[in-house]
Amino acid sequence: MQDLTEDILELVRLTSTDLPPDVEKALRQAVEWEEPGSAARGALETIIKNVELARANSTPICQDTGTPIFYVYYPVGWSTRQLRQQIESAVAQATEKSYLRPNSVDSLSGKNSGNNLGGNYFPTVHFEEVTGDELIIDLMLKGGGCENVGAQYSLPNNALTAGRDLAGVRKVVLDAVHKAQGYGCAPGILGVAIGGDRGSSYYASKEALFRKMDDLHADPQIAALETRLTEEANQLGIGPMGFGGQTTLLGAKITSLNRLPASYFVTISYMCWAYRRRRMVWKPAGVSYL
Secondary structure (H helix, E strand, C coil): CCCCHHHHHHHHHHHHHCCCHHHHHHHHHHHHHCCCCCHHHHHHHHHHHHHHHHHHHCCCCCCCCCEEEEEEEEECCCCHHHHHHHHHHHHHHHHHCCCCCCCCECCCCCCECCCCCECECECEEEEEEECCCCEEEEEEEECHHHHHCCEEEECCEHHHCECCCHHHHHHHHHHHHHHHCCCCCCCEEEEEEECCCHHHHHHHHHHHHHCCCCCCCCCHHHHHHHHHHHHHHCCCCCCHHHCCCCCCEEEEEEEECCCCCCCCEEEEEEECCCCEEEEEEEECCEEEEC
């Protein structure tokens, strides 16, 4: 097993400073939906300019560089202990190089670690063993503002007349978007998990955010709900950064999990416009970034 610290450091740099092409394309399309001279269009034009400058200067897209969340798919025989050490070393180096802002704060003392490390959960690293000889590392940088407006509902929800079905899922998801207003740094992207327990549902809702913007769900009824949620959220009038307008959501990605008969959770992870996610693929022949 070789040392991939430098490769992971490059993954962190790309994720922090270079918005994925599919996200940038969606933002540029959203500009055309807004009225010329409106606050909504001005906000989106500023966002696009910021994206261009961050890429050109290799500087963070947003001042809140977020929680680093890694999903690592590793071949049989690789050491997860060594991989975690390499990831943590790369994160610390990325912080020193200012690709990441020091964000890891002890919840009891309030002390900042200064290097984005802290215990077993900062950064967050999920491991899964896979067949084959490829190592895949997905990284998401999830800002605090959008994380704050995430939500979890337990159905049925009598206040929203939301039952245990997709119609009920639609009601609670739109309720979460409405409550978020501009605090999630709209236009946002939703990762939604139906089912599971409270913990697995949050895990899966973030995992869904790794899907590409133009990715259609294989289940037609889920795909239709994703489209409907986006369209209806964009009728709420919240708009970019809460300034009003046509673009409150860029998209919604839904996944479903088995659940206990007694529970029916719907979990919404809200991602801000700074939709920072990247993939590193290691093969014996070399490393590539997607």
